[in-house]
Amino acid sequence: MAKEITTRAADYSQWYLDVVAAADLAEHAAVKGCMVIKPTGYAIWEMIQGHLDKMFKATGHVNAYFPLFIPESFMKKEAEHVEGFAPECAVVTHGGGKKLDEPLVVRPTSETIIWSAYKNWIQSYRDLPILINQWANVVRWEMRTRLFLRTTEFLWQEGHTAHATAEEAEEETLKILDVYRRFAEEYMAAPVFYGVKTESQRFAGALRTYCIEAMMQDRKALQAGTSHNLGQNFARAFDVTFQNEQGKLELVYATSWGVSTRLIGALIMTHSDDKGLVLPPRLAPIKAVLVPIWKEDSEREMMLAKARALTSGWEESISFKIDDRDQYRPGYKFNEWEKKGVPLRIEMGPKDVEANQVVLVRRDTGEKIAVPQENLLARIEALLEEMQHNLFVRARAFRDANTFHVDRYAELAEQIEKPGGFFWVHWCGSPDCEARFQEEHKATIRLVPIDEEKEEGACIVCGGRSGQRVLVAKSY
């Protein structure tokens, strides 16, 4: 814990790991590729879950739970799906001391096991739609792991819906994309671009994959959520039909969508600084810490009593802490809570008590503000909202300052390597032109916008005709 945090300028990757360690969020487990999410990190996940779960329920979804294990044969029923996921699977071959007749895959995602169940749930259009979400762990074997961003096991939510028409499935896919966009912007204070993936970046088995993409402070993109229109692919693979209103048998339409503990990585890289974690107040498990200051041991009890009196009744409105530890000095405490990303520090020493004031210190700007003790809670709540807004505006300004429209490949080639950023470029739609970004710059088309005004142009690679610009960036 005493270790200094590497600066972003010196080594961005090491900075990220240092912030995770300094804030005590997670660590590598004894099992290769897996992580332990420590209490401070898990509390952030609980905040994310709580808000997202409400948003899902407000849009008509319910939670359920499907098995961890998937018979290997199920994975093989959808050709693209198995091709995409087979290389990442963990496989159970023995159970209860015996070799299994059929190996079981530990779910990398649950389309196949869920559609094998939906087959029995759906007979008529009256059984539709099914709007189910599941909070679960999934496993995708990873060689190169990074805490929160890429681990063999991770936690996520996966929605799996079934619909009677293609239009309804598309509407659901876009509705969830909008939930993800709002969650990113309103809770994570992370501005995102949204759009549709190209064929090469699509979910294995999907008709169309929509996504939200956020910019990290190293100017790379991070895919923060995906919503897939699966068409009738999984219904076909699992033979799930329904009798429509006209009495005809038809294959069911599907969507699936998910966000994961990766969002914690996105949070860290969007807002944190060289002092440690910075959290948007709405996702901060502890919004404020009051650090009472005393010089003489004899003052301690008096100051703690003042601190308790000042915050009496607050617990009904906000989660806060009084740091009453006597083995650490105030400076140590300030530093610790800064590293841990608590949005607001409240300092109160004997002189503040005399002056009937406290000093508020904002984690986002470092600004110190002496304020009267009257109406303190209301002032703090307003300040937290202001900080939430400020973090969003700051992140958006950073993103916009690093997002460019470029039309010459040479210009793209230079800028994408340094300083990096998001690049709106014209693209003709050819996979060959798309492949060039990947091969020459390890960059990808992050998305094709769906709500932007169209603009004709010439493909930045081949000069061919392009109907609109697409977003190119290096990514996590």
Place this chain on the structure above:
Amino acid sequence: MAKEITTRAADYSQWYLDVVAAADLAEHAAVKGCMVIKPTGYAIWEMIQGHLDKMFKATGHVNAYFPLFIPESFMKKEAEHVEGFAPECAVVTHGGGKKLDEPLVVRPTSETIIWSAYKNWIQSYRDLPILINQWANVVRWEMRTRLFLRTTEFLWQEGHTAHATAEEAEEETLKILDVYRRFAEEYMAAPVFYGVKTESQRFAGALRTYCIEAMMQDRKALQAGTSHNLGQNFARAFDVTFQNEQGKLELVYATSWGVSTRLIGALIMTHSDDKGLVLPPRLAPIKAVLVPIWKEDSEREMMLAKARALTSGWEESISFKIDDRDQYRPGYKFNEWEKKGVPLRIEMGPKDVEANQVVLVRRDTGEKIAVPQENLLARIEALLEEMQHNLFVRARAFRDANTFHVDRYAELAEQIEKPGGFFWVHWCGSPDCEARFQEEHKATIRLVPIDEEKEEGACIVCGGRSGQRVLVAKSY
């Protein structure tokens, strides 16, 4: 869904399965031994989680998340532990397309993986206590499964705490036992006996296992929660030491404790009847359903408008539903909500509107009560609390009527087979005498009381000296 529910008298086991199906709580998955927890069942689990999580946090615990996979060698470090769990393990032998150097066990419980992490977290007494809980899925290979009661994969919470002294660990173990007891009685409306397990029934690796035991309607016992004092066994196995206040190195003391989706099975078998599920109001995801009644289609809109007006603003206080479906008749709806265990039905027809009243129908007693529409919400909330209390009192009366003090083995042998029940008997403490219950009656000592007054007596098996009575029953 149209299938009749078998009566308890005709076939208790089939009744249980029929109630699960009629209430649409869960079903067997395509994977042997696993279940799909359907939305109605999962909503009950969410209620259980919500209340228990608050109780854990109120007693100082925080949540975290540890990996699903455990290296096989970790399982082997605690001799009793591996002996107990090895036969139930599911084993991953392949990952990412390759055979693994060391097989990974899918966690049947997480002591070993967690103590391998605690080793790095604990150096000094200042790092203690650690009070962590985890909500997770676990896997124990089962041959004979039963929805909720015994499945290969199940959901649970597992607490894992670390302490500086034996006394503190014992105190924690008993504190959680009390949380479980209060949860069972105050939320599940299930009276429980609590106490300590005999050596033969102890958790593999524990010093002492405490438990709560509830009586089901077939008079069998169901272990509803266990809290283990692990002593220094896991600290020894993983070499977890700390420097105590005197500067001496000492092994850390541990506890672990858990309840699972099995509680849903306990809920069903404690309260439900031949009409279907009965839920205690505090754990019912939907507390009340208003069924507006109309004869003519022309009345429908008017009745729905009245229903909405009547319940306007209720959503802030209770979760309820208006059954506005037009494809079903009221009788069908009544029946459906009864099967699903919604505590209170509110019937309102055109004549009720005229009389400015509604009819409340209690799920626990079937009683119909015409009440004025004025102050309806307050009346309903009071009635729900009354029902919660009534269910507890009824379950306790049933348990007490079927709990006996017996002193002659012949009497025990006859009664425990029919009609069954709980039996307080004297026992000398010998494993041989204990084994006789198991061999001759498939019954076990469920617990040795810890707070009862001692009473001298003669062992019901051998006549040897006994210092107190123990609880014997057949069990799930």
